[in-house]
Amino acid sequence: MLPPAASVRANIGYIGEHGVYDRMTAWELVEYFGRLYRMTQSDSSSGWTIFQWLQMNDFRDVLRSKMSTG
Secondary structure, three states: OOOHHHHHHOOOOOOOOOOHHHHOEHHHHHHHHHHHOOOOHHHHHHHHHHHHHOOOHHHOOOEHHHOOOO
């Protein structure tokens, strides 16, 4: 069993202000982090559902560098 802090860190991600992520779209980021967390292809298809549920389809193809960080 992981200590509480390690358990939290295992479930948190971080996207820095600058870097390779700026050249990725919102959808590419969802796919990328899904692969890092070893999500299956069927799991990652739920990303489409999440974008629809959050009403964020307008942002799906926007580059990370063009999104607000505030």
